[in-house]
Amino acid sequence: MIRNPAIGFIGFGEAGSNIAGGLRKAGIDRTFAFDIRPVEDRAEVSGTIVLDSPSALAAASDIVIAAVTANSALDAAKSIGPFLKEHHLYVDINSVSPALKQEIEVVIRNTGASFIEAAVMAPVPPYGHRVPMLLGGNGAHGFMETMAPFGMRLEVLQGRVGTAAAVKMCRSIVVKGLEALMLECVLAAGHFETEDRVFASLNESFPGIDWKKLADYMISRVVLHGERRAHEMDEVAETLRAIGIDPIMAEATARRQDWGAKMDLRAHFGPDGPATYREVLDIINKTNS
DSSP: OOSSOOEEEESOSHHHHHHHHHHHHHTOOOEEEEOSSOOHHHHHHHTOEEOSSHHHHHHHOSEEEEOOOGGGHHHHHHHHGGGOOTTOEEEEOOOOOHHHHHHHHHHHHTTTOEEEEEEEOSOHHHHGGGSOEEEESTTHHHHHHHHGGGTOOEEEOSSSTTHHHHHHHHHHHHHHHHHHHHHHHHHHHHHHTOHHHHHHHHHHHSTTOOHHHHHHHHHHHHHHHHHHHHHHHHHHHHHHHHTTOOOHHHHHHHHHHHHHHHTTGGGGSOTTOOSSHHHHHHHHHHHHO
């Protein structure tokens, strides 16, 4: 168990920066980040020091948390791997397939460092570092013992590396699929000016859910994170193929999420995204007119 560890983030987007900010408030006084993109503004908010290389990040950190896009997860491990030592804990929180988690584990274990797969089971905001995570890998118990005192909500799963990732992948079929369905629904309902009727019918069929509010939230997530979600759903599709399931719905979800990303809707809004789905429809209608 490491007391008051130094935490390094390779990748400092929404997930990494929010976790770092929460950990700083919880008592971690040394956080560092390396990202190929400029992240100084995010780092300043959380009191995180930006470093200029993976080697510098490894030298400064006891625990390295990889929080990059799904298609960069293996590259991130390979970039920092040569600089890891036996005392390091490497935590991969990226949304990738069980097979890719296992491939990353091999890279990290070959350095002598301990590997932890972490499946993030809810949007990081507003939970911050308290977002629920499922863990696996030879370093899972050590990571939990070190970080639980700072308020992290961690659960170690039995089984080989990839088990936590499998839970995350199956959950994403529903969560990201609902986002894609909701976007497609309001695109059509907005065209016919029938949103109120559609939401009223859904409210009656599924009591207890405010479908208008859900549409506002889900479509904002697509706008902000469509590209990352499309990559994740590609990983879901690979996971399904590997076990003999035709990923019909996962592939469709990836297409719709990617469509939102290619529309570059995010460029029309601030860092918090649109407040309502109607704002998104207005942008789309202007773009297509």
